[in-house]
Amino acid sequence: MTDNWWEPPFAGTEIEHLLGAVDRQRATFRWKADGLDAAGLATTIGASTLTLGGLLKHLALVEDFQSTWKLDGGSPGERWRPALGEEGWDFRSAADDSPHELYALWDSAVAAARERYTKALAEGGLDRPVQLTGPDGQPISLRRLLFDLLEEYGRHTGHADLLREAVDGRVGEDPPAGWHPQT
Numbered sequence: 116m117t118d119n120w121w122e123p124p125f126a127g128t129e130i131e132h133l134l135g136a137v138d139r140q141r142a143t144f145r146w147k148a149d150g151l152d153a154a155g156l157a158t159t160i161g162a163s164t165l166t167l168g169g170l171l172k173h174l175a176l177v178e179d180f181q182s183t184w185k186l187d188g189g190s191p192g193e194r195w196r197p198a199l200g201e202e203g204w205d206f207r208s209a210a211d212d213s214p215h216e217l218y219a220l221w222d223s224a225v226a227a228a229r230e231r232y233t234k235a236l237a238e239g240g241l242d243r244p245v246q247l248t249g250p251d252g253q254p255i256s257l258r259r260l261l262f263d264l265l266e267e268y269g270r271h272t273g274h275a276d277l278l279r280e281a282v283d284g285r286v287g288e289d290p291p292a293g294w295h296p297q298t
Contacts, residue, residue: 118292130236133261139289140268141225144174146290147275148218150297155282156214167278169206170271171217175224176205177267182228185260186235188246194220218298232261 121142123135148156148167156168176191176198183189198204209217235243241258249255279285 121290130241133241133258137261137265137268140265140272143289144268144272144275145221145296146294147272147279147285151214151282153214156217157210158278158282160277160281165206165274165278166209167275168209168212168217170275171221172209172212173205174268174271175221177264178224178228181260181264182231185247186231186245222296222298
């Protein structure tokens, strides 16, 4: 493992590049949210109700939902049952969770998703169809599912940039060399 473990390969396979890009976004997001207390995770900007704590919980849900239900029709787990019937529950309910719970939730969801994607890639590569289908019932590939995950992180890492700067001034594109998430 290098000092910049989140850096995608400079030359590699399509799978290595795609997974590397997802992991870089994950690492950058986690660094933006890392090491905060409850007040820091609950900070908002302007009229928005978006918080880093809400983003941690939302992206944990996305990781679990995409790597189970969308991937193979599996259940994302009982912990996400409230999210099925209440739009925005993941963002709002994060205020009831401790920082330790939010970080552990996101960390465990990412670890489980990595395992599920590794298994799915071994079973059929990026062209492997997933459970989810397009509007006309056409199959969706694992490649598309992973690109959707990358886009989700791109969007929310941008939000995290603004929120973290408002909390304590942390700015930057990537974590500093040698950084590892606080647990």
